[in-house]
Amino acid sequence: xxxxxxxxxxxxxxxxxxxxxxxxxxxxxxxxxxxxxxxxxxxxxxxxxxxxxxxxxxxxxxxxxxxxxxxxxxxxxxxxxxxxxxxxxxxxxxxxxxxxxxxxxxxxxxxxxxxxxx
Numbered sequence: 001x002x003x004x005x006x007x008x009x010x011x012x013x014x015x016x017x018x019x020x021x022x023x024x025x026x027x028x029x030x031x032x033x034x035x036x037x038x039x040x041x042x043x044x045x046x047x048x049x050x051x052x053x054x055x056x057x058x059x060x061x062x063x064x065x066x067x068x069x070x071x072x073x074x075x076x077x078x079x080x081x082x083x084x085x086x087x088x089x090x091x092x093x094x095x096x097x098x099x100x101x102x103x104x105x106x107x108x109x110x111x112x113x114x115x116x117x118x
Contacts, residue, residue: 002076015069029064032057033077040082051114054089062095071097084108088115 002008012030036057043049061070074086080101088107090096092115 008076012073015065017064032060033074037078040085043085047110049111055093058089058093067095068097070095071099075099075101085111088112
């Protein structure tokens, strides 16, 4: 169970698929979530988002963690105000794992439309 940043990192490390890694590589991979946070912060102010970058980061995470772990990581590290934004990206990639945190959250309709137009 994730209760703090230490247990979060331990959880991530225990589910990390890359068996040959340096500590810096692992931290860099985890810190990709910060980029998503920034993109969503910008989106909340300007209603513009680089959807391809968000998709690429999620795909990268899916290459090093399983689907359920990526969902847990994103919903743990992102503020709840960004759940409506992250959910449609995960659904678009067929990588949304139903969970108690986001199941009742409505997806952002503007992001849904952006992803459908791709």
